[in-house]
Amino acid sequence: MSRFIFADTETTGFDPKSERMLELALIEVVDRQQTGRVLHLYINPEQEVSAGAYRVHGISWNDVKDKPVFKSVAQEVIDFMQGGIFLAHNAPFDVGFFNMEFKRAGVDFMIGRDVDVVDTLAIAKKMYPGQRNSLDALCTRLSIDRSHRKLHGALLDTELLVQVYLMMTSKQGRFNMKLNKAVSQSSTAAQLPCLQVALSDEDKAAHEAYLETIG
Incomplete structure (x- = not known):
């Protein structure tokens, strides 16, 4: 059984050594299904919110x-x-930010030591090299609706990230299964020439739209 904890934070700034967390969201996904368990908290950061961070998420000290x-x-x-x-x-x-907050709280817990870490940005960069791989860009590429996202917010961004990750990994899984089947049926597969085709974002979007029409 695979149990994933999807996470996002909003903070007072960008350096965990001097800035603080003010919102967090955690969503549990077990065997690729959301369980309904969600932890979403706003937190008193005990300091003012920087102007740059406020422009990102719109959360003020008040x-x-x-x-x-x-x-x-x-x-x-x-x-x-x-x-x-x-x-x-x-x-x-x-x-x-999580690990610095645990340290400030005097808690002996570290992400990366006590729980493993997966970086979905690193996954996206391998799947889509040379392309923009922000959460917004991935939602557009994978036809995930983000029209209600005006500012960054930990819960909404985590919900979008779950969809992005499941879409990215499910497509890879289907591709691998088809590839393995094709190779097993042909002993000369390794000798076949490989044609590389560069698709534009518009080509990919059109292809995704076509796939939706045939399920």
């Missing part, structure tokens, strides 16, 4: 100053993560 501090929810976060695999888009960013 929005979160009355929320619980991270130390008071740390064990709840650990209990949710434990026994799973942590997934995030550009995982080093989120891992850095």
Whole structure:
């Protein structure tokens, strides 16, 4: 059984050593199915929100100053993560903030040591080399609706990331199965010439739309 914990955070800035977490979202996915278990929390970061970060997520100090501090929810976060695999888009960013918050809270727990980490951005870069692989770009490429996403938000971004990951990995799985079947049926497959074709984003979008019409 594979148990994944999809995650995203919003923060007061971009350096975990000096900035703080102010929102987190965790979604549990077991055997490629969402279980319905979600942990979504706003957190008092105990400091002001930088102007640059506010432009990204639109969360101000006034929005979160009355929320619980991270130390008071740390064990709840650990209990949710434990026994799973942590997934995030550009995982080093989120891992850095989580681990710094655990350290500040005096908790002996580290993502990367106590739970394994998967970086979906690294997966996307291997699948789509040389292309933009932000969450927005992947949603567009994979025909995932993000029209309701005006600003970054931990819960919405995590929900989108689940869809992106499942789409990316399910397509790869189907391709591998077809490839293995084709190779097994031909002893000369390794001798066949390989034609490389570069597709534009428009070609890929049209292909995806066509696949939707035939299920």
